[in-house]
Amino acid sequence: DAGVTQSPTHLIKTRGQQVTLRCSPKSGHDTVSWYQQALGQGPQFIFQYYEEEERQRGNFPDRFSGHQFPNYSSELNVNALLLGDSALYLCASRGGQGIDTQYFGPGTRLTVL
Amino acid sequence: QKEVEQNSGPLSVPEGAIASLNCTYSDRVSQSFFWYRQYSGKSPELIMSIYSNGDKEDGRFTAQLNKASQYVSLLIRDSQPSDSATYLCAVPQNTGFQKLVFGTGTRLLVSP
Numbered sequence: 001d002a003g004v005t006q007s008p009t010h011l012i013k014t015r016g017q018q019v020t021l022r023c024s025p026k027s028g029h030d031t032v033s034w035y036q037q038a039l040g041q042g043p044q045f046i047f048q049y050y051e052e053e054e055r056q057r058g059n060f061p062d063r064f065s066g067h068q069f070p071n072y073s074s075e076l077n078v079n080a081l082l083l084g085d086s087a088l089y090l091c092a093s094r095g096g097q098g099i100d101t102q103y104f105g106p107g108t109r110l111t112v113l
Numbered sequence: 114q115k116e117v118e119q120n121s122g123p124l125s126v127p128e129g130a131i132a133s134l135n136c137t138y139s140d141r142v143s144q145s146f147f148w149y150r151q152y153s154g155k156s157p158e159l160i161m162s163i164y165s166n167g168d169k170e171d172g173r174f175t176a177q178l179n180k181a182s183q184y185v186s187l188l189i190r191d192s193q194p195s196d197s198a199t200y201l202c203a204v205p206q207n208t209g210f211q212k213l214v215f216g217t218g219t220r221l222l223v224s225p
Contacts, residue, residue: 042215042216042217045214104149104156104159107155
């Protein structure tokens, strides 16, 4: 049973560039959430996708956008990168709106120079 | 007041001792609570969930929930050096979409 997968593992970008991170949910899961974790902090919710729509959004600017595909996989896009966007980006999946247990992927470490 | 609060630590315990990790939350209607373990440089790993008042045991781990006091804790018995990690308390926000709100995590150090 495949768990949550994310790619790439690490990424280095410069300020002003754009980045796309990818996530495949755990088998049987249809809901994907994205979190940002800065060093020494707990994960912060960015947004959640269900049925290919953004269902809830955290306190992040419009530079952060996403997409969910018919196979439930998801992308997180960040435009006009800032130094402060350097963080571990985590994808979590769960098995639907009635199930609240979320499982995290290995994360993507983004460094913005 | 933060929605989910944890002491950042580090909490230092000797090998074989009981480690007690605490978490308080602000939303009185919260129904479910999760503990995640995160090793340095890795992603959070779910170790316990609890929904009802009282204790829930799973191996060396025991989660305790007191909804009246808005308090949830995690006890680790017979602590091992491999338990050294950051423990994150997470509470779903009651919006129907299960956004997880995390504390900052408590760093646990178990010395041999």
